[in-house]
Amino acid sequence: MPTSPASACRETEGGPAALPADGYRPVLHYTANKTWLNDPNGLVWHQGRYHLYYQNNPFGNVWGNMSWGHATSTDLVHWTEHPVAIACDEDEDVFSGSIVVDHGNTSGFGTADQPALVAVYTSAFKQRSPRAGTQAQSLAFSSDGGMSWTKYADNPVLDRGSADFRDPKVFRYHGVSGSYWVMVAVEARHQQVLLYRSDDLKSWEHLSTFGPANAAGAEWECPDLFPLAVDGVPENVKWVLVVNLNPGAVAGGSGGQYFVGDFDGVEFIADPDCLVPAGADGDVDLTRCLWLDWGRDYYAAVSFSNVPEDRRIMIGWMNNWDYANSLPTSPWRASMSLARDVVLETVSGAPRLIQRPVLPANVPDPGTVMRDVDIHDSSRRLAEAVPGAAQLIEAEILPGTARTIDFRLLSAPGATAATVLSFDAVEGRLVLDRRDSGNTAFHDSFASVESAPVELDDGALRIRIVIDQCSVEAFAQDGRVVLSDLVFPLPGSRSAELHVAGGTATVRKLTVTSVS
Numbered sequence: 480m481p482t483s484p485a486s487a488c489r490e491t492e493g494g495p496a497a498l499p500a501d502g503y504r505p506v507l508h509y510t511a512n513k514t515w516l517n518d519p520n521g522l523v524w525h526q527g528r529y530h531l532y533y534q535n536n537p538f539g540n541v542w543g544n545m546s547w548g549h550a551t552s553t554d555l556v557h558w559t560e561h562p563v564a565i566a567c568d569e570d571e572d573v574f575s576g577s578i579v580v581d582h583g584n585t586s587g588f589g590t591a592d593q594p595a596l597v598a599v600y601t602s603a604f605k606q607r608s609p610r611a612g613t614q615a616q617s618l619a620f621s622s623d624g625g626m627s628w629t630k631y632a633d634n635p636v637l638d639r640g641s642a643d644f645r646d647p648k649v650f651r652y653h654g655v656s657g658s659y660w661v662m663v664a665v666e667a668r669h670q671q672v673l674l675y676r677s678d679d680l681k682s683w684e685h686l687s688t689f690g691p692a693n694a695a696g697a698e699w700e701c702p703d704l705f706p707l708a709v710d711g712v713p714e715n716v717k718w719v720l721v722v723n724l725n726p727g728a729v730a731g732g733s734g735g736q737y738f739v740g741d742f743d744g745v746e747f748i749a750d751p752d753c754l755v756p757a758g759a760d761g762d763v764d765l766t767r768c769l770w771l772d773w774g775r776d777y778y779a780a781v782s783f784s785n786v787p788e789d790r791r792i793m794i795g796w797m798n799n800w801d802y803a804n805s806l807p808t809s810p811w812r813a814s815m816s817l818a819r820d821v822v823l824e825t826v827s828g829a830p831r832l833i834q835r836p837v838l839p840a841n842v843p844d845p846g847t848v849m850r851d852v853d854i855h856d857s858s859r860r861l862a863e864a865v866p867g868a869a870q871l872i873e874a875e876i877l878p879g880t881a882r883t884i885d886f887r888l889l890s891a892p893g894a895t896a897a898t899v900l901s902f903d904a905v906e907g908r909l910v911l912d913r914r915d916s917g918n919t920a921f922h923d924s925f926a927s928v929e930s931a932p933v934e935l936d937d938g939a940l941r942i943r944i945v946i947d948q949c950s951v952e953a954f955a956q957d958g959r960v961v962l963s964d965l966v967f968p969l970p971g972s973r974s975a976e977l978h979v980a981g982g983t984a985t986v987r988k989l990t991v992t993s994v995s
């Protein structure tokens with residue numbers, strides 16, 4: 480029987496009272512209509528549609544009653560919400576996990592002609608369950624293309640009796656060691672990724688364990704492991720192990736790190752140049768780890784399965800556990816990031832992740848706003864954001880003798896409040912400052928400044944900035960460095976300005992486009 484969204488697990492209602500109107504709802508980022516969401520789950524492409532399941536509270540807009548919400552899209556930008564897919568019940572919350580298309584019907588849940596979609600999720604057992612307080616991996620399956628789901632009667636399928644064993648990401652491994660399912664999941668408080676194998680998705684055998692390594696100050700969550708051809712060369716495949724962690728990320732609170740290495744079907748071995756040894760004090764220099772995003776709001780990022788042509792696409796939760804339950808939005812709370820196409824490219828001799836935002840297919844032609852303009856210690860007004868649309872700013876700038884190049888975003892004419900994205904040419908850093916971005920008072924830890932090291936290419940800064948009502952995502956140097964933050968600007972804050980200080984910079988090209 481398909482699980483019913485109305486299962487009785489209602490424990491929390493809405494969030495803090497007296498929230499302001501719904502003005503912050505983004506245009507290009509997925510939000511649940513009226514409820515809370517956190518991690519993306521079960522990302523899968525199937526029969527022409529992308530499915531985005533996600534941690535959802537069907538009964539409120541703070542964390543609780545964890546179930547899998549569901550939305551679909553054909554372009555990864557415009558999403559349609561569907562009823563709750565896999566609901567919590569009296570015995571369990573349905574925590575994060577993944578979905579595979581069981582092409583060979585290895586599980587027996589489908590048929591050879593009509594393979595089932597199989598969800599592998601974490602059962603977080605509640606007080607009523609004999610397994611209360613533990614987390615174990617369970618299955619649900621769908622025979623109608625992901626619209627309705629049945630929990631497997633013999634759940635859980637993998638139980639270590641642990642309180643923190645969760646977030647299974649499953650993929651099909653074909654390689655030197657054979658062909659079988661591989662699961663990566665975390666033992667969160669031990670900062671370990673555990674790898675398992677299975678032939679039928681029901682019975683699992685431990686393969687190996689990775690970690691702790693690099694940023695390991697707190698809980699490891701939501702891992703992912705996938706192969707990519709370096710620089711697109713099929714003979715040079717490397718594996719990327721993604722490990723989200725909370726707290727303890729480079730910008731504070733939640734964030735995602737990754738390792739590049741090799742996987743032989745049994746063990747993941749990180750390349751030595753990815754590993755940061757602890758200093759004499761036992762601490763790891765977080766700035767030397769590899770980060771998916773240097774901002775505060777890209778967490779629980781994982782990739783889609785089953786996407787044609789080996790395309791690897793990731794989505795993260797655009798949020799941070801530091802303040803997630805307090806965001807000043809209503810009735811919805813929290814959004815996903817933009818989807819990102821990820822590839823491995825050689826950067827300074829080593830393979831590194833390059834991330835590019837997925838934008839609507841038909842972005843209108845902006846015409847060139849500026850071309851070959853020298854700006855000496857002064858400001859230029861850029862086009863205002865259009866209400867109801869997101870704004871895309873793309874620029875190639877030679878900093879020249881300038882000390883800083885600031886994009887002052889989401890400001891109101893004459894007001895000082897703005898979100899400031901700067902390139903600090905002296906330090907070689909991209910800096911995102913949201914201390915005076917508007918409403919920051921809803922949580923003590925929200926007002927903050929984040930930064931990332933950026934090396935210029937032939938003296939040029941190339942940047943793509945996506946501004947969507949309550950967020951700024953900056954992709955520098957064609958996606959080598961990403962910096963993303965939420966912001967909650969004051970009403971009517973739509974103006975943008977480019978400000979050059981300390982010398983002369985040359986804007987080779989700058990365009991501003993409205994996107995919806």
Ligand code: FRU
Nearest residue numbers: 518534545574575645700779
């Ligand atoms: C990450 C996380 C996961 C867990 C889920 C519960 O944000 O804590 O580890 O499965 O959220 O909602």
